[in-house]
Amino acid sequence: MTTGDEPLLGIPDIDSGLTPYLPPGSLVVVVGTPGSGTHLLAKQFAQAGIGSAPVLYYTTAERTIDAQDAFRSFHWDPDAIRFGNLSDDYYRRVLEPELEVSRLRERGLRIEDLRNARRPEVPLAPYSLVGRFLNELANLDSPFRLVLDSLDFLLELLEVSEVVNLVRQIRSRTQLLGGKAMVTVQQGSLDSRSSAMLEDVADLGITLRSEPNGSTFDHTLEVRKLRNHPERTQIRRVSIDENGFHVLPS
DSSP states (O other): OOTTTSSSSOOOHHTTTTGGGGOOOOOEEEOOOOTHHHOOOOOOHHTTTTTTEEEEEEESSOOOOOHHHHHHHTOOOOGGGEEEEHHHHHHHIIIIIHHHHHEEEEETTTTTHHHHSSOOSOOOOOOOOHHHHHHHHHOOOSSEEEEEEESSHHHHOHHHHHHHHHHHHHHHHHHHHHHEEEEEEEESSHHHHHHHHHHOOOOEEEEEEEEEEEEEEEEEEEEETTOGGGGGGGEEEEEETEEEEEEEOO
């Protein structure tokens, strides 16, 4: 079983003040401004779980090979992680067939011709991105660490209520099996009411910010919510080097 003592974010100076208050079965929601490092923090969170539980990393924001290369560039081990790419799946199962139909139409074929050409004994089932993800989630039967980076792609395809419900199901499964999960979303992707709904689901709410300062940017990590422990909220100045995020001296 995973325990509350295992690394959480993979940032020791922050983890030490959070992990004692987060039992197994916690959901982390990370909101970030552009350039603040949400994708990197997701990878650092995934890396921190290697060795304590199976780690699943679902990306919608980049190619799988690019995500794996990013892990290697920070001296982390992508071979110990199971990757899924929801945007690639959607393209392959939905967009690519639609493009093929469009190409055939341009050549003079009608949609009726395509339908008649199909073998009736092989019906074409509609593809559900959420259904595919939930099916894999339901097949997990032991503690795990899961990343969904990010919700922005799903918000382009689904109603906000569907996305929030998906996050609730991630949290429910995580609580049941005693794992840890993280979802990321860009700031501004949700209206204030939807943001509040998502934040309510979270056990730990984090906001990453990147603000210009002369010719560079200042990065901050805000622990905006720790369920039942508001005294643990904090704002920390962070930096990024070859080992990922770390806390700067006060």
